[in-house]
Amino acid sequence: MARRVTKNLTNIKRIAGIPVHGAFVSFICVKCSKINFLFVGNKLLNPADAYDSQSWKCAHCNFVHSKSSPLPLKNEKGKPLPFSKWDKKITKENSLAAQRFWKAFFTAATESRESYWKQCNTCGRILPGRAFSGHAGWGPLEKQMECRSCKAVINTNLNPKRTKEQLHESSAKRRTAELLLAGENEHLNLEDLFKRFGGKCFKTGKPLDIKKRKTWAIDHILPSRWLYPLSTRNAALLSTEANNNKRDKWPSEFYTNNELKRLADITGADLELMSRKKPIINPNIDVDACVGRMLTVRGATDISRRIKDLKKLLEDYDLVDSLSEQNKRMLGYSR
Numbered sequence: 001m002a003r004r005v006t007k008n009l010t011n012i013k014r015i016a017g018i019p020v021h022g023a024f025v026s027f028i029c030v031k032c033s034k035i036n037f038l039f040v041g042n043k044l045l046n047p048a049d050a051y052d053s054q055s056w057k058c059a060h061c062n063f064v065h066s067k068s069s070p071l072p073l074k075n076e077k078g079k080p081l082p083f084s085k086w087d088k089k090i091t092k093e094n095s096l097a098a099q100r101f102w103k104a105f106f107t108a109a110t111e112s113r114e115s116y117w118k119q120c121n122t123c124g125r126i127l128p129g130r131a132f133s134g135h136a137g138w139g140p141l142e143k144q145m146e147c148r149s150c151k152a153v154i155n156t157n158l159n160p161k162r163t164k165e166q167l168h169e170s171s172a173k174r175r176t177a178e179l180l181l182a183g184e185n186e187h188l189n190l191e192d193l194f195k196r197f198g199g200k201c202f203k204t205g206k207p208l209d210i211k212k213r214k215t216w217a218i219d220h221i222l223p224s225r226w227l228y229p230l231s232t233r234n235a236a237l238l239s240t241e242a243n244n245n246k247r248d249k250w251p252s253e254f255y256t257n258n259e260l261k262r263l264a265d266i267t268g269a270d271l272e273l274m275s276r277k278k279p280i281i282n283p284n285i286d287v288d289a290c291v292g293r294m295l296t297v298r299g300a301t302d303i304s305r306r307i308k309d310l311k312k313l314l315e316d317y318d319l320v321d322s323l324s325e326q327n328k329r330m331l332g333y334s335r
Ligand SMILES: [Zn+2]
Pocket: 029, 030, 031, 032, 033, 034, 058, 059, 060, 061, 062, 063
């Protein structure tokens, strides 16, 4: 399957030599107050022994942060630091208080994945983990290679025509398709779904917990946007991140050929249909029945907007002719 060649499409170059997935630990120097980054690579430090094993030298003033260091009384310019007002017994190297200070210092810098930083391979900045979108299975922080800001630029260049209006139209189409399919979706047995997929994200292999509802999602393999209802054959188990990447994509745009074959094995989905290069509107859907249902839903808000969106979808998908005379009349297509 053709992979997207980001560099050629966007003209945004990756910076060579940046560790793609590795993590940095960061600390503010207790002497000069400047920020430091230490590259720790693909294995995060163990907070339980960071205190014993680590010795961090400030890149700006050379002060060494370690369990056997005193707390500095003066900064690098000789100006007294707040520590100088503390009792000397507390700030002395190897005092119980100083040891506890360093213990907490190293724990705070290493105790969770959120403590770590990462370098964007596009703008080169070292940023906190939350500045990157998640990507299951990528490095110890499971983050994307470019920061969210750079990613936004890359996405703009990949989809230059996706203006705000088109984004609205696209989400309106998806919403309308979902409303149309409301009576067609099969009720899925979630335990069976987990069993079929071995309790793992089909794309990344990450183990998933059925009880943690926010961490997994059901991929509508053939998207509802093209009028395929949800069914046992049309459902894959994905982690939330993988599903966010999949969204409305046609299966061949997201899954590799091998994955498509396995997916057909697991679910009974139509391999030929999934492997098509371009989406095709579900030829088996009873559009007229769906429209009829949608037009009789009671209590729907903003009905004129809904009808406008529905007509746009029917026209774009060339489905007006498959409507009954009654539904055509309801939508103002005939008198
Ligand atoms: Zn320093």
